[in-house]
Amino acid sequence: MSCGTVADDRLRIDADRLWARHMELARIGQVGETGNCRLALSEEDAKARALFASWCRDAGLSLRSDRAGNMFAIRPGRDPSRKPVAAGSHLDTQPHGGRFDGISGVLAALEAVETLNDAGVETDAPLAVVNWTNEEGVSFAPGLLGSAWFAGLIDDEDLDAIEGPGGERFADAADRIGWRGDVRPDEMALDSFFELHIEQGPVLETEGDQVGVVTSVQGLRWLDVRVTGMDAHAGTTPLEARRDALLAAAAIVVELNRVGRASGPDARVSVGRFCPATDGPSTVAGRTDLVVDIRHPDETTLAGLVERCAAACQTAAEAHGCDAEVSQRLAVPPRAFDPSCVAAVEDAARALGLRHRRLPSGALHDASNIAPVAPTAMIFVPCRNGISHNVAEYAEKEDLAAGCEVLLHAMLARSGAG
Numbered sequence: 218m219s220c221g222t223v224a225d226d227r228l229r230i231d232a233d234r235l236w237a238r239h240m241e242l243a244r245i246g247q248v249g250e251t252g253n254c255r256l257a258l259s260e261e262d263a264k265a266r267a268l269f270a271s272w273c274r275d276a277g278l279s280l281r282s283d284r285a286g287n288m289f290a291i292r293p294g295r296d297p298s299r300k301p302v303a304a305g306s307h308l309d310t311q312p313h314g315g316r317f318d319g320i321s322g323v324l325a326a327l328e329a330v331e332t333l334n335d336a337g338v339e340t341d342a343p344l345a346v347v348n349w350t351n352e353e354g355v356s357f358a359p360g361l362l363g364s365a366w367f368a369g370l371i372d373d374e375d376l377d378a379i380e381g382p383g384g385e386r387f388a389d390a391a392d393r394i395g396w397r398g399d400v401r402p403d404e405m406a407l408d409s410f411f412e413l414h415i416e417q418g419p420v421l422e423t424e425g426d427q428v429g430v431v432t433s434v435q436g437l438r439w440l441d442v443r444v445t446g447m448d449a450h451a452g453t454t455p456l457e458a459r460r461d462a463l464l465a466a467a468a469i470v471v472e473l474n475r476v477g478r479a480s481g482p483d484a485r486v487s488v489g490r491f492c493p494a495t496d497g498p499s500t501v502a503g504r505t506d507l508v509v510d511i512r513h514p515d516e517t518t519l520a521g522l523v524e525r526c527a528a529a530c531q532t533a534a535e536a537h538g539c540d541a542e543v544s545q546r547l548a549v550p551p552r553a554f555d556p557s558c559v560a561a562v563e564d565a566a567r568a569l570g571l572r573h574r575r576l577p578s579g580a581l582h583d584a585s586n587i588a589p590v591a592p593t594a595m596i597f598v599p600c601r602n603g604i605s606h607n608v609a610e611y612a613e614k615e616d617l618a619a620g621c622e623v624l625l626h627a628m629l630a631r632s633g634a635g
């Protein structure tokens with residue numbers, strides 16, 4: 218029972234193959250020289266899935282999908298009674314996204330499995346390469362949707378009914394691209410889940426580390442805020458007589474920033490969506506909708522921060538003669554990862570002689586959803602200047618390869634190479 222150890226030099230991943238696949242996938246939905254736009258369940262997503270599926274089939278993996286369109290590419294193990302050791306991430310991107318966010322986790326998982334194929338190494342537990350649907354949540358909100366459904370956080374009917382562009386239902390969109398399958402989460406219960414991801418922050422690069430051993434993910438809340446005033450004529454209505462919802466919403470954005478800054482270095486408060494109901498240059502807007510994104514690693518602190526943000530919305534709206542209706546759309550609690558899986562990642566990094574450090578994740582990931590239903594851990598790879606959700610996003614080939622080797626050996630430790 219000793220083969221498949223880190224010292225086994227047959228088990229080196231193919232860095233060129235891993236990199237070439239990143240570049241090939243990036244041609245689907247390419248934006249400019251280095252960007253990507255592959256929104257979940259779009260035609261571009263369908264093409265990316267087809268390419269990924271062809272690689273999986275070439276690697277001898279069997280492919281299945283579930284109601285959410287999540288893809289599972291399975292390599293059998295020697296012990297059919299064991300649950301699969303899974304790894305993956307997401308192939309969808311932001312509208313002006315990069316070539317690595319999510320993609321690297323899916324491709325690294327596939328590369329780990331192909332490395333075992335090439336070396337003729339069998340594992341006791343089956344292995345699964347996973348592509349979670351709609352991590353980014355751009356056209357079908359919220360994000361992390363496929364993994365949320367898989368983990369039982371959203372029921373079948375609510376998933377199916379989520380509306381995307383043009384009012385298309387999620388279920389119809391998943392059907393349209395051909396990946397709405399019938400696997401139930403209990404049939405696909407996972408032994409464990411590992412997600413490799415670019416850091417999307419500057420810590421590893423700044424500290425000169427090649428691998429991040431991710432210990433936890435901070436919690437997130439989304440607040441829907443509807444500010445209601447009254448539509449009015451821009452020429453005839455005196456400034457003091459207005460109930461300008463856009464002005465009130467702008468004041469809310471400024472006030473939320475103040476609340477965030479006053480809540481310590483770990484607090485994050487942002488407004489990324491801001492939609493006045495009217496779009497007329499000569500109309501004072503009677504309604505403006507915005508979405509507030511609030512994050513903190515500590516659940517109690519996060520709850521207090523959310524309360525202060527909601528109160529700030531009310532106060533700022535009233536100061537401009539408007540009403541604010543605040544409702545919570547999404548709540549993801551902070552997640553600590555499984556100590557044994559975190560240790561498997563750390564042990565692999567140490568044994569491979571890679572500079573590594575433990576750190577929390579500032580961004581949400583599918584791993585946050587999977588953590589309550591299967592032992593989970595993440596591996597971070599440095600990305601240039603911490604830039605992500607940006608066409609300039611970049612990770613070094615060598616760093617991706619190092620992270621992939623850590624992933625391979627963490628999966629081996631978990632799956633047992635007989």
Ligand SMILES: [Zn+2]
Nearest residue numbers: 318319352414
């Ligand atoms: Zn991602």
